[in-house]
Amino acid sequence: MRTFSPLWLLLVSQLLVGCESLHFPWEKGAATVVPGTETVEASQPVGPGAQCPEPVAVVCAEPEVKVVERVIERRFEKVVEVPVAKDKLVLGAVETVSIEPGGLFLESVIDTGSATSTLSAQELTRFERDGKEWVRLKLAPPDSGAEADLTTVELPIKRHIRVARPGFESQRRPVVEMSLTVGEVTHMVEVNLTDRSGSDMPMRIGRNFLKDAAVVDVSRRNVQGEPKAPNTK
Template identity: 65%
Template sequence: MQKFSLLWLLVTVQLMLGCQSLMYPEQSGQGAAPAAAPVGQPQGQIAQCPELAEVICAEPEIRVVEKVIERRVEKIVEVPVAEDKLVLGAVEEISIEPSGLIIESIVDTGAPTTTLRAQTLTRFERDGEDWIRVQLLPPQADSKAKPASIELPIKRHIRTTRVGFPSQRRPVVEMNLTVGEVTHLVEVSLTDEGGTDVVMLLGRNFLKDAAVVDVSRRNIQGQPRVFGVK
């Protein structure tokens, strides 16, 4: 009977000590972890968890880089050409009459008069009029051919000026020039300057009302076809 009373006393003391540690946690043993508060217990002496807060993250900055590619389109303009006009390139083969010599000529739309550079020019008088003898060298490809000589009356004189050179008084004669199948009688100024190579500049006096020029091409008309000569 006494043993049962002592056992009951020990249980009662343990229950009292447990309740005291719950009510006064600061008086419990050092280093012991605080006990969780029961439901409905005031939170004054127990560490509180932070309240949940809504966190709004800023949207990342998006930079749009626009890359512009410039494209240049070449515009091709078609120029109407009359059916009765020649289409010439920057360089064409010209037949000179009466010699029949065929030379390569530069088509010069900036020159008002056609110009022929000869090897030698010899002036003389015939029947009281001024004449000139023009000696022309054949093309370099035809090295066996002999120089051609033409004698023509001088129609007039013109004075030409070039930058860096003194002015020159040039004789002007009339010649039949053939390009393709077209032959025109035009004025040609003569010069013996610039060496012995035969060079002709086909000027506007041949091109006017007769031809148009495509500077991107050459030898469009091909070999001159003089009337009566195959």
């Protein structure tokens, strides 16, 4: 009877029992036991009888998402079209105004920033008549510098106002009533008087004449032309 070596017997026995942990010294990754120690290092077995490791599910962490709220504020300019009544005047930045008393035609600035109208006159003189305060003023026709051409006007003073201008001392001005005509519209309004000789524009039409009567187009001049008194239609 032929004798089998112990190594063959061990191999056959392991194959019969289905052991998958049999390792040979010459196989890579075989378990190594160091005498005198308790540490055993072993690699995964390789070869036909090696057992594959269980699959492990790898879950990747979701990246952190930062949500930044951006608020953009937009401002839109709202254009409102205001209808203009048909019976209102359309005035330019400069218009010719007829004043009474005096009967003069003066180039006037249309000043929406002034509450009352202003007239620049010469030789303002206050005096008393019948117990009331009056004022005497002289007006020069346009393009006339001769003293003989000056027109003298006397009017009762209704009240006084104090006007402050940047860079100038405040002035106490007399206020009188005058009839002003622009185009075909005539209004009796309050006019404050100031002594401002040599002014290119002796008259400034304020809001007390413009209110409820006219609209202003500052890009135009002399829209209404020469004034027309109500009795000369």
